[in-house]
Structures are given as C-alpha cells and as structure tokens.
Amino acid sequence: MNYASGFSSPSSTQSVFMRLSSNHLQSVRWLIAAIAGGYALISAANFVDAAERVNYLLPAPLSAPAFAPFVIAQQQALYEKAGLEVTFSQRKGGFAVGEALANGEGDLGGASGDTPILLVNKGLPVKGVALLGGKSFLTLISRQESQVDYSSLAGKRLGVPSFKDVSYYALNDMTKRNPGSLPVIVEMSPPQLWAALAADKLDGFVGTIDWGVQAEKLGAHLNLISLDHFYPAMAQSILASNQEIARHPERIKAFVQATLVAIDEIRRHPEQAAAIYRQGMPDTPYSHAELTRIFQLFSEHVYASQSVAGTFDPTRMQQMQAAYQKLGLVNAQVPLTDLYSNKFVE
Structure with missing residues (x-):
C-alpha cells in the first residue's frame, strides 16, 4: 500500500503515538470521548425516529x-x-x-x-x-342501609349517568325480569350521582368505582356489586x-x-401504583390513600376473573x-x- 503524501506507515504511526506528550494524549482522549458521545446522540436520535x-x-x-x-x-x-x-x-x-x-x-x-x-x-x-x-367496569354502588340487590329493587331510587348506555340497559333488563320490583330510575351527571347518594337522595347508582369513593368522601357507607353479577356487562x-x-x-x-404490564402492577402493588399515578396526574382530586383503595377495588371488581x-x-x-x-x-x-x-x- 502507498503511504506517500505525508502518511506514515503503521510502524511509524505507532512510534509517533509513543512519543506523544501527556498534553497531546489528553487531547486524543477528549477527542475519543467526543466521538463516542456523538455516536450516543446519533443512536438516541435514531431510536426516537x-x-x-x-x-x-x-x-x-x-x-x-x-x-x-x-x-x-x-x-x-x-x-x-x-x-x-x-x-x-x-x-x-x-x-x-x-x-x-x-x-x-x-x-x-x-x-x-x-x-x-x-x-x-x-x-x-x-x-x-x-x-x-374479566368483570364489568361498571358497578352497582348503593348505600349499605338501603340494602339494594338484584331481588330488592322495588321502590328503590337508582341513578344512571345516561339512559343510552349499559348502566341503564342493565337496570332496565333487571326490572323486566322481575316485574314486581320496579325502581325509580333517574339520569344524573356523575358528580350529581355521588352527591345524591351521600345525601340519601338516592339508594344507589350504576357507575365506576371511583365515583363510589367520591361518595365515601362525603360520608356514605357503601355496598358494591359488579354489574356482571346480573347482566353480561x-x-x-x-x-x-x-x-x-x-x-x-x-x-x-x-x-x-x-x-x-401496567394493570398487573396495579393488581399486585396498588399502593405503589397509586404513587406512580400521582406522579403522572399531580392534579388528581384523589389522595394517595383514596387512589390505593380505588386500585384495590379495581383489582377485585374489574380486573379479576x-x-x-x-x-x-x-x-x-x-x-x-x-x-x-x-x-x-x-x-x-x-x-x-x-x-x-x-x-x-x-
């Protein structure tokens, strides 16, 4: 191979490096580090792309x-x-x-x-x-003293978030299969539902578990029944x-x-999951303890089976x-x- 035009042979190049001063050697080290860092940045950019x-x-x-x-x-x-x-x-x-x-x-x-x-x-x-x-994401949430269940709906005051979703379809199906147990069903927004339940203006409502925890915050003592106990929700x-x-x-x-994997984390470590969740949602209205309870209830009433x-x-x-x-x-x-x-x- 031609090493003319100012290029050294391999052996001479080696001897040159052996004669480098400590300052020159430090410069080479910084150059190598800069090149390595450049490759790392390029690799990271490629990952993003x-x-x-x-x-x-x-x-x-x-x-x-x-x-x-x-x-x-x-x-x-x-x-x-x-x-x-x-x-x-x-x-x-x-x-x-x-x-x-x-x-x-x-x-x-x-x-x-x-x-x-x-x-x-x-x-x-x-x-x-x-x-x-494996279970319904909707739950029949009721006051403990109201004793609401599948066979005791007669005259009960029940709420749903909409007359056009599964919450209402399930209650409607229950009443049709039990003609003697007609409840009074009203449509309300979620905040209205948990406020009415806590104020004893409703005996129960169909909604998500976190709505029930909101009612608990207002002093209600609850029973929870997954909707799929009586409807294929x-x-x-x-x-x-x-x-x-x-x-x-x-x-x-x-x-x-x-x-x-994230659901498994919630199921196995609800308290730890609550802390992680609050990092991602720092403005959540729920305390750490409330989120832990919500996740425990999700694991039992939604994620199971x-x-x-x-x-x-x-x-x-x-x-x-x-x-x-x-x-x-x-x-x-x-x-x-x-x-x-x-x-x-x-």
Whole structure:
C-alpha cells in the first residue's frame, strides 16, 4: 500500500503515538470521548425516529382513574421500552372512538368491551384487541342501609349517568325480569350521582368505582356489586380498526402487552401504583390513600376473573349480542370473529 503524501506507515504511526506528550494524549482522549458521545446522540436520535407513533383515542379525560393503566405505562416508560411513542386524544364516548378509528382518525382507542357489537352493526369494521378485565367496569354502588340487590329493587331510587348506555340497559333488563320490583330510575351527571347518594337522595347508582369513593368522601357507607353479577356487562377494551390490525399487528401487540404490564402492577402493588399515578396526574382530586383503595377495588371488581389477562370471553360476548338484539339496538348477531381478536394477548 502507498503511504506517500505525508502518511506514515503503521510502524511509524505507532512510534509517533509513543512519543506523544501527556498534553497531546489528553487531547486524543477528549477527542475519543467526543466521538463516542456523538455516536450516543446519533443512536438516541435514531431510536426516537424509529419509535412508532400511536395516537390512542379515549372516550373520556385521561385523568379518570379508570384510565390509570395508560398513565402508569407512560410513567414507567413501558410504551417507550416497547418502541412506541404514545399520545392520547379524546372523543365523546366509546362509540365516537370507534367511529373515528373506522375513519382512520386514530390508531387505537378505548371503549367498553361490548362496543364493537354496536359498531359492526353500523357497518364500522372495528374490533376489540384486548379486554382490560374479566368483570364489568361498571358497578352497582348503593348505600349499605338501603340494602339494594338484584331481588330488592322495588321502590328503590337508582341513578344512571345516561339512559343510552349499559348502566341503564342493565337496570332496565333487571326490572323486566322481575316485574314486581320496579325502581325509580333517574339520569344524573356523575358528580350529581355521588352527591345524591351521600345525601340519601338516592339508594344507589350504576357507575365506576371511583365515583363510589367520591361518595365515601362525603360520608356514605357503601355496598358494591359488579354489574356482571346480573347482566353480561364488560370491562373497558382496546379497539382497533380492521385496517390497523392488518397493517400494524406488531405495534398493536406492543401497546397491548405494555398496558397489561401496567394493570398487573396495579393488581399486585396498588399502593405503589397509586404513587406512580400521582406522579403522572399531580392534579388528581384523589389522595394517595383514596387512589390505593380505588386500585384495590379495581383489582377485585374489574380486573379479576381472566385466566389469561386481556382475553375476551366468547360466551360473554355472545350473551351481550343477544341482550342488545333483545333491546332492539342491533338488527342481527354477527360472527364473534368480527367483534374481537385474542391473538394480541395469547
């Protein structure tokens, strides 16, 4: 090889380095460190560029404790470690989330596990890709002294957040199956529900567990019954359009698995999860103790009863289809494979 034009041979180069002064050697060390640092910055930039962006659509504000798994997954960098850059947007309710996904306005989204039944019957190709609990995310919350249960609704004052969701459908179904136990059912906003319960203006309401903790803060002593004890209600689910499932199955699986890790953290370490949650949601109205209780109740009343975390139960889904058809909300039942997939959790 030609080492002309001022370049030294390997042996002479070695001798030059041997003769470097200590100052020159220090300069070389700084140069090497700078080069290494540059490579590290380039690698980090490449990681950011390589991270897949996911826009997750929520049916309500992220600050609701029901969405704690997403907050904890963000705080613990679970999505980042899975190669994802996740942002959250909000739509008005689960059906609106499904509509947006079908129209390509988001990548993934959240709604109750039965929502695909309504979506698919409207011609919107959206499926559930993970069910975040084996029980209902809605609970029949009542005053202990009112003794509200499935067989004792006659004359009870019960509240629901809407006459157009599962909370009302479940109570309506209960009264139809027990004609002699007609309650008085009213529609109220969530703050009105827990305030009325605490003031003994309601005997009970159907809502989420954190609403019950709000009533407890106002002095109410409660009984909690998961809605699925008497109606095939389901937990919240992660939704994706059929197009998204076909194009980005690995991205969906990465998001689902990271979220399930966060749920497991809530189940096994509710107090620690409460501290992590407060870091991500410092403006939450709940104290550490209240969040710990909420997470403990979520674990018992929502996340439980799944042999494999995240899976849909075909029997429950079929029962929900039948219930919606009976209510006239859907014209026909569709194949279960059109409604959900368990391949992202199994």
